[in-house]
Amino acid sequence: MAENFRLNDLMQIARAEGRIVAEDAAVRLGVTVQTIRRDLVKLSETGKLTRVHGGAVLPSGTANIGYADRRGLMATEKAALAAACASAVPDDAALFMNIGTTTEAVAHALLSHQRLMVVTNNINVANTLVANPGCEIVVAGGHLRRSDGGLVGTLANRIVEQFKFDIAIIGCSALDQDGDLLDFDMLEIGVTQAAIARARRTFLVADHSKFSRNAPARIASLRDIDMVFTDRPLSPALERACGDWKTEIVIAPAGGDTASSQEN
Incomplete structure (x- = not known):
């Protein structure tokens, strides 16, 4: 799957579920976990997602990310x-x-x-x-x-x-x-x-x-x-x-x- 399609799919998962679990997303998109992690880094660098332990979440403007996730x-x-x-x-x-x-x-x-x-x-x-x-x-x-x-x-x-x-x-x-x-x-x-x-x-x-x-x-x-x-x-x-x-x-x-x- 091409990168731009993966990034779009990852954003759809995040909007629908509020969170992306890297291992789960790798299975769903048919790529390696390492590929998903690289994609999540790119999305976090543009501010579209916020990295947390094991995946990523949508950035929030009104509620903070959980403390345990922020530690990671x-x-x-x-x-x-x-x-x-x-x-x-x-x-x-x-x-x-x-x-x-x-x-x-x-x-x-x-x-x-x-x-x-x-x-x-x-x-x-x-x-x-x-x-x-x-x-x-x-x-x-x-x-x-x-x-x-x-x-x-x-x-x-x-x-x-x-x-x-x-x-x-x-x-x-x-x-x-x-x-x-x-x-x-x-x-x-x-x-x-x-x-x-x-x-x-x-x-x-x-x-x-x-x-x-x-x-x-x-x-x-x-x-x-x-x-x-x-x-x-x-x-x-x-x-x-x-x-x-x-x-x-x-x-x-x-x-x-x-x-x-x-x-x-």
Whole structure:
């Protein structure tokens, strides 16, 4: 079957069923699983699908992908940009880390840091950092969102407001072409906004899949961010805007060398 026909058929399956399972699609279309995976990569790169473990789903503008599936998305890319972010975090720092699989990856990269204090509304981040004996952990209590271990709401906001952070490390669900950071849950973004307001510096960690996604709630703008850690260059227009805003872009491709906008 020709590639263009396969791609059309895959999109029809996704629209009808909401999800593509690579092994199932290979049987239905009479090709190898490797061929389907290559097709899904092409469709995800154009923003038509979002890769998840074992296949792909339609990108959503109003509801997020499940947390377990998000963990499998861009795992190698997240690990690379998380390592770059962690290298910019000194020992003896007070941090805030919000909800998300990318900030969870940063937590793994911080396990060798010393004398950190981390405030988080992400139970997964807290559980990860338990393995670092040199890290004091403060969990911002609030309403528990069972789907992803997030703690949200007024109580979480009030706890965050009691601190002054050296660095807030945040993720987002989407990055709009005008530089706005977007997410899905108004309660969640309130906690992140409170942390940004109380941080001396703010780091954004976001892989390139966020560049083609959409979400309804605005967190902040890239003008409010000091450093962006990602795996691919932003659009030329956003790069120019970041230059005007003094927002440093650090590109850490999976398996490649890290580059900073300040080096260009």
